Amino acid sequence: MFEDDTMLETIEKMLEEKEYLALRSTLTEMQEADIAALFGEMREDDLPLMFRILPKEMAASCFSYMEPEVQQLLIEEFSDRELTSILDGLFVDDAVNLIEEMPANVVHRIIQNVPPDKRSQINMILRYPKNSTGTIMTTEFVELREFMTRDDVFENIRRSGVDKETVYDCYVTDAARHLIGVISVKDLIMSENGEVTVGELMEPDVISVNAMDDREEAVNIMKKYGFIALPVTDSENRLIGIVTGDDAIEVLEEETTEDIALMAGMTASEKTYFMTSVFETWKNRVPWLMFLMISSVFTSKILQHFEGRLAANAALIAFMPVIMGTAGNAGGQSSATIIRALSTEEVKIRIPDILRIIWKELRVAFFCGLTLAAGNFLKMLAVDNVTVGVAVTVSVSIAAIVVIAKLIGALLPIGARKIGLDPAVMASPFITTICDALSLLLYFRAAAMILGI
């Protein structure tokens, strides 16, 4: 681990004083990921020069670690020849990631300059439907045949020279490239006999996914079985790629970002925050705000209906926000909990789970409601300077709405999943809108009963 700031200063000084040879040898000693991070900290004007100083064999790897914004900036400075050379050095899946992050004009230049032998592989991956496993697979992997011995396998790995994590699980195919087995380097090492063949050691029941399957399914399989790689086949069971651990982590993170966006009432961007344009951000956010705003027409109608009585009992107005707010918060807690439990697959859509959730949320809601009602009663008498009747009305409303809100919050995500929607849609903003209307109805009903208005 190095100290970011000192290193940054040292390198900027070397650039300034044109000590390019010394700089190159400093960079040679560093980790590619650290160099890429430095690029994100440096002055933009220095980036192209700095990149050209990098030893050629590190350049592509460093480039693949950089943030999309830095990559875009560099590509815009590259000559066509430089661009081709970098693209040649990238793994196919990194090239695809790059294309997915860049704006259209940059993508056009990349596609034009990609070396011909990679172009067909990249195009194949780009043709798979959004969120399918095909889009996240790597087409560079070790492919073995049944008759190979341990030495053949090691020789094969030596020749293919692909990335580390893609060599430890090796897949066995027949002459027509059908997937017929899997063997790990560990199995080969564990075998005392060097002459044993792949066919004898391999596991013939290979768990694989189809390239058209949802990428989340692929990642779930990897998590479930603890795989470091997962083979991907086409519709005829021919091996066409593998999903590796870093791709799986990336998918997990993207799915989390998507969930969090949905839970906050917006469409997730497919790009990072800074790479998403103002127009796209607006387009991801405004329909939800508009929908929620229009939905509030119910709340307005309820209030218009009670307008006269509210005007006559103005003390009640001041406590509408606390009731609406508490309802929304209580419901939001339950919905977030259940949405998360659904996405980690702890909770499944089946009767026993649903009954247990209802029973648990009911008890939690009951105790939360009681505590809050008591707290509110004391607070209103102490701070708000109201009559006991108003304090009782508000407190009773809070207790009741907390129970209702928690049940709605817990059950809506389950209902959404049941009808094929993403449960994350049923989070705080949506629950809040429903609870606003319900809590006001309840409040006015309580006021009518307790205060006789």
Place this chain on the structure above:
Amino acid sequence: MFEDDTMLETIEKMLEEKEYLALRSTLTEMQEADIAALFGEMREDDLPLMFRILPKEMAASCFSYMEPEVQQLLIEEFSDRELTSILDGLFVDDAVNLIEEMPANVVHRIIQNVPPDKRSQINMILRYPKNSTGTIMTTEFVELREFMTRDDVFENIRRSGVDKETVYDCYVTDAARHLIGVISVKDLIMSENGEVTVGELMEPDVISVNAMDDREEAVNIMKKYGFIALPVTDSENRLIGIVTGDDAIEVLEEETTEDIALMAGMTASEKTYFMTSVFETWKNRVPWLMFLMISSVFTSKILQHFEGRLAANAALIAFMPVIMGTAGNAGGQSSATIIRALSTEEVKIRIPDILRIIWKELRVAFFCGLTLAAGNFLKMLAVDNVTVGVAVTVSVSIAAIVVIAKLIGALLPIGARKIGLDPAVMASPFITTICDALSLLLYFRAAAMILGI
């Protein structure tokens, strides 16, 4: 991949008809993770018998894949001898995970029955502070010495027989167990010369973490460099464990669960939803609800202040919820976006990033505000049956509060991180509470200016 339901029926039928031998051979053919999933679907009464039918060599591995509830149920049925045998078969990190998930009385029985040779390792791990790297590390790994040749290494791996992912990156230590290098099995395979020693091939600049470092830091390093394992050292740079890929994914998922809980205004449980008691759930949720409820005293005070004027202009009351709601939703969108960008480390706490965020959110907010104001104006005239003055007042308030809410939503998480708080605290519930008060102030101010009340 097998069909869950058919398999479940087949197995339940075999159990019923006491075809235990046939059942055992069916299970032998299955993947451990799939068997564990079956345990989650079966009748509780069948579980102990089913577990005893499992081939002995699969039992511990199956057990480690099971959900905590099933594990607890089985442990309660196990004799002390059975429990010891299972614990003996578990990897140390799986045993630690188990202990962390179980309620206190079960933990007590586990600790009593753990085989002596594992007890000290487990105790060492359990002594590390919460969320430290020490708590997620594995103490079973391959440790090499500089003078070993490739064959020595493979022999060493054969003897240690540890889990797959823990053999591919091997760590080199000196006589005093200081970490002095790292070598991958791939490097060994790639070397043509079988007589080359570990010392010649190893990379002496090893990136490692201290066992006391935050576990999130360990995981971030693994993500940054694309490591499949990361060595963990004590304060004297002695190698004491490694963090593996599946531990890293588990930490990522737990941190996400924690973030989502915080963002919904509650304390995350350290156990799964069903393993958390009603009392604990209440304790995680009620303080936040109480705090937010008490905070609404400001909103109430504002409304009490305007009570008279509201009673005289009752039409305004009906539109308070839409203004408060829209403000909360708009602010919640921005805060969720920034909280996520902070946690994926796209956004860093530095002036250029902050300025770019402000500039971007301002523009997005401006366009969102305009769109919503226009939509609201049309809706109010079409549906709500109000005067143009009231429609203008509400629409102008919405446009203005959206801009304010989005700025607050974007900046509060950054401020929180700056002062060392978790940014996720500054999500929807908190933003909503602030926006409620601000939006009402703005609304009444707009009403005073436009309607002259």
